[in-house]
Amino acid sequence: MTASQTQGISIQGISILLVDDHPVVRQGYRRVLEHQGDFHVVAEADNAADAYRAFKAQAPDVVVMDISMPGASGLEAVRNIRSRSSATRILVFSMHSEAAQVKAAFNAGANGYVTKGSAPTELIRAIRAIVRGEQAISDDIARVLAMESLSPSHSLLDQLGEREIEILRQLAAGATTEQIAANLNLSMKTVQNYHYLIKTKTGMRTDAQLVRLAVECGLASL
Secondary structure, three states: OHHHHHHHHHHHOOOEEEEEEOOHHHHHHHHHHHOOOOOOEEEEEOHHHHHHHHHHOOOOOEEEEOOOOOOOHHHHHHHHHHHHOOEEEEEEEEEOOHHHHHHHHHHOOOOOEOOOOOOHHHHHHHHHHHOOOOOOOHHHHHHHHHHHHHHHOOOOHHHHHHHHHHHHHHHHOOOOOHHHHHHHHHHHHHHHHHHHHHHHOOOOOOHHHHHHHHOOOOOOOO
């Protein structure tokens, strides 16, 4: 974001797209954000496809994006938004704090990552930081990444790219190849190829083993 863009935001206020599949969560954080006075939630969405449509319609300065949603995850929305705009700031706001998830979010194009367990002030601070062109992470994510750098866990997810992580998440949630292809705008053959690569890279031989891996790594729950 250029100096002139940052200056424009500071004068006109910061427009925000809020994405989360829980209406009560969106309502609560909308109040927190708009209490700032210069933050304006211009649109909301509860899934990745609607998030991208709202982004194209509203062109917000900042997107606050949950990861875990029905269908395509927030990572897919982050990737799509970033491919369309390099200036928009994207803050992932998630219950997940696993290092692999955080890395996948930044690889997809996020500018920051804050967990939902953080105080509301952390969310506000992170939004202001990414608007200034900085990266931002909540304190608990900083600790997770610090521990990871000091003593790498060598998670099997480290072998996967962010698109493969997204497909694994959807497989573990019970989505069919056809559903994943539709969610991610891919051909069924491409999804099948990714499925094979995920098994090859992780050493998993069955889908049941993949589901267990996803649960152990925080990508899914039983």
